Amino acid sequence: MSEPVRLSLPLGKSQLANLKAGQEVRLTGPCYTMRDAGHARALEALEQTGELPFGLAGQTLFYAGPTPAAAGRPLGSVGPTTASRMDFATPQLMRAGIAACIGKGKRNQAVIDACVENGAVYFAAVGGIAALLAKHVTASETVAWDDLGTEALRRIMLDDFPVFVAVDTAGRDLYRAIENGEGI
DSSP, X not given: OOOOEEEESSOOHHHHHHOOTTOEEEEEEEEEEOOHHHHHHHHHHHHHHSSOGGGOTTOEEEOOOOOOOBTTXXXXXXXXXXXXXXXXXXXXXXXXXXXXXXXXXXXXXXXXXXXXXXTXXXXXXXXXXXXXXXXXXXXXXXXXXXXXXXXXXEEEEEEEEEEEEEEOTTOOBHHHHHHTTOOO
């Protein structure tokens, strides 16, 4: 088994282009959490202004609803949300500049196509280990939409956060490859 690829956020297009579906990656740096309601608001802002709000262009979105600080950490837990819930917004957000996203589970074909068209990547994080994943978060702050509670837009700092490349910039999809018995 090869060593994980270690990357610093935000990610550049050349870094993204070198990733391959199935690779284990460790992410360090700023990331933004946002779920369904936040995606709807981000789309509204995009439609009104023509650009992503709050400096999100070039950033990575983590589909998560973190819990408040606990156990001496900035977050008690932070686990991936089922990514398909954000499929309604992801292609448009990638076209506007989102570089990568983190969630769990398969994506629809429109999201896979958006990864190819925009040189973006979908990372999968392991579900069910939210308290363990929180140990890889060193800071957290609410950026916007505090009224959404756990769905507010938050900026978190990751430290060696474990993910896998689920969809790469060539459209290779780890989930479908496994379903089809293909090797990646």
